Amino acid sequence: MVGAGPSSLAAAVYTAREDIETLLLEKSVIGGLAAITDKVDNYPGFSQGIEGLKLAEQLQAQAERFGAKIDFAEVLGVSDEGEYRIVKTDGGDIKTRAVLIATGSDYKKIGVPGEAEYYGKGVHYCATCDGAFYRDKRLVVIGGGNSAVQEALFLTRFATHIDLLVRSSIKASEVLQHDLQAAVDKGKITVHLETHTGEIVAENGRVTKVTGTKDGVKTEFMTDGVFIFVGLLPNTHFLEGSGVDLDEVGLIKTDEKLRTSLPGVFASGDVRSGATMQIASAVGEGATAALNIREFLENKKPTLYS
Amino acid sequence: MAKNITVYTTNTCAYCAMVKRYLDTKGHAYKVVNLDEYPDQRQKVIEMSGAQTVPVTVIENAGSDAPNITVGWNPGKLAAALAA
Numbered sequence: 202m203v204g205a206g207p208s209s210l211a212a213a214v215y216t217a218r219e220d221i222e223t224l225l226l227e228k229s230v231i232g233g234l235a236a237i238t239d240k241v242d243n244y245p246g247f248s249q250g251i252e253g254l255k256l257a258e259q260l261q262a263q264a265e266r267f268g269a270k271i272d273f274a275e276v277l278g279v280s281d282e283g284e285y286r287i288v289k290t291d292g293g294d295i296k297t298r299a300v301l302i303a304t305g306s307d308y309k310k311i312g313v314p315g316e317a318e319y320y321g322k323g324v325h326y327c328a329t330c331d332g333a334f335y336r337d338k339r340l341v342v343i344g345g346g347n348s349a350v351q352e353a354l355f356l357t358r359f360a361t362h363i364d365l366l367v368r369s370s371i372k373a374s375e376v377l378q379h380d381l382q383a384a385v386d387k388g389k390i391t392v393h394l395e396t397h398t399g400e401i402v403a404e405n406g407r408v409t410k411v412t413g414t415k416d417g418v419k420t421e422f423m424t425d426g427v428f429i430f431v432g433l434l435p436n437t438h439f440l441e442g443s444g445v446d447l448d449e450v451g452l453i454k455t456d457e458k459l460r461t462s463l464p465g466v467f468a469s470g471d472v473r474s475g476a477t478m479q480i481a482s483a484v485g486e487g488a489t490a491a492l493n494i495r496e497f498l499e500n501k502k503p504t505l506y507s
Numbered sequence: 508m509a510k511n512i513t514v515y516t517t518n519t520c521a522y523c524a525m526v527k528r529y530l531d532t533k534g535h536a537y538k539v540v541n542l543d544e545y546p547d548q549r550q551k552v553i554e555m556s557g558a559q560t561v562p563v564t565v566i567e568n569a570g571s572d573a574p575n576i577t578v579g580w581n582p583g584k585l586a587a588a589l590a591a
Contacts, residue, residue: 230580231528236521254521273529273582321558321578329519333542334549334559406557426559 202226202301203276203288204436206233207480208470209303210260210269211487212494217267219495224297225264226290228275232257233305234433234471235480237327238348239355242376244480254329256480276304279443279466284501286465298465298501299494302445302453303487305471306433306478311343315401315408316429323408323426324401328352331428335359338425341366341411343398349430350377356428357389364422366396366413368431396420401427435472448474458493459486465501467494510589511567512537515552522580523562529582530564533589537564564588 202209205227217223230236238253247256261271278289279300288295308326310316316324325331332355340360342353345367353365354377363384371378371392384390399412399419411422435451446454446462452474459467469490470476470483512530514537516523530537542549542561556563556578564577566588575588 230521230525232521236524239519252519254519254524257521258524321560323559325560327520327522327560330517330522331560332519333517333546333561334553336546 202303203279204233204302204304204470204472205231205261205271206303206305206470206483207235207257207260208305208483208487208490209301210257210264211484212301212303212469212491213264213269213487214260214267215488215491216494217264217269220268221495221498223264223269224295225269225271226274226276226288226295227271228273229307230257231261231271234307237329239329239351241480260484276439278439279445279463281444281463281465286463299497300466301487301490301494302437302440302461302466302468302472303470303483303490304436304439305483306435308348308430309432309434311398311429311431313398313400315403319401319403319408319427322406323403325426325428326430328355328428331426332356332359335426337361339423340364341422341424341427342430343411343427344430344432345369345371345373345394346430346432347373347377349373350381352428352430353390354380354384357384360389362388363390364411364424365390365392366398366411366422367392367394368397370394393420393422433471433478437472452476458496459490460493460497465497467497509569510535511569513540513565513567514538515540515542515548515561515563515565517541517561518543520561525580526562526564526585529585535589566591 202225205225213223235253236257240250242250274290274292280287285296286300336359340363343366350373396413396415402410444463453468454474467490469486558578565574567574577584
């Protein structure tokens with residue numbers, strides 16, 4: 202399984218529990234984006250919500266309890282060699298009968314000057330990791346979707362004030378918009394709609410302001426740091442030339458059994474074209490993929506007389 | 508060579524869990540400094556690492572003055588630092 206986010210961890214619970222030898226390869230963080238999310242409020246079964254990191258730890262422990270193995274490795278490619286699939290990694294090739302790709306997505310960069318230069322030094326993509334460095338400071342958060350609003354709300358624990366820069370309009374869920382309004386009413390967050398980010402500016406190596414434009418007029422936001430949540434980029438670059446078909450935005454195309462265009466290679470979760478980008482859906486797809494993988498392996502299993 | 512390893516973390520940092528897991532799997536003992544519990548250490552981490560992020564892993568080799576500092580979850584860099 203490529204990736205160790207909620208989808209493949211859920212799949213691993215099913216496959217490992219059925220004694221299918223299961224290896225998950227993760228290059229970043231076990232639990233994926235869920236693990237770096239402050240609070241998951243809409244995952245069924247947790248009436249008060251659950252911290253993303255705790256949910257990830259539970260999923261991991263459950264998969265490992267049934268014997269799934271998780272290794273640190275970056276997958277560089279997948280190919281079909283007839284009876285087997287070859288998964289090429291930075292630690293060598295792995296020969297396997299079936300592959301599940303559940304690599305999810307990463308937060309997109311906005312590509313403005315200063316973003317790359319001050320990454321980790323005033324520019325951040327993980328509020329739960331880096332928010333604590335901004336106690337009693339001012340912050341800018343860029344984005345208007347669920348992640349941006351949720352993480353901006355999380356950051357109000359630390360920051361004195363947050364300017365939320367939104368390119369068009371707020372696209373977060375009603376519940377989050379309600380919470381955002383409460384933070385706006387308390388003076389913790391100011392929302393700037395129709396505001397395009399221009400540059401992240403630093404003085405003496407410290408981020409001091411963000412420039413932007415609204416209605417063609419240049420504006421400036423004084424800040425100590427910037428958190429960016431402007432959408433997701435599918436982790437599928439390693440599939441280039443593999444024969445796994447992608448859609449126009451780079452998500453993996455699958456059929457109703459979550460099979461990709463490459464035999465024996467399945468996909469589930471946020472990386473799949475048509476995914477709803479919800480942890481509950483990713484977990485459900487993981488379970489579906491696991492059952493379809495089992496079926497695929499049973500059909501592949503050599504019989505005594507074959 | 509004897510190594511003193513310190514991992515600076517926060518309560519909610521998933522990448523910190525990855526660094527600790529990595530060190531566990533490689534059999535290295537380490538000290539954890541949770542910046543949520545010791546906020547006075549925050550400035551020290553910024554000065555050491557030049558960054559406002561965790562995890563920060565500091566590996567000190569006995570007999571060497573300059574510690575090796577890894578910012579973020581970077582298994583390649585950690586492996587090199589542990590092998591040094």
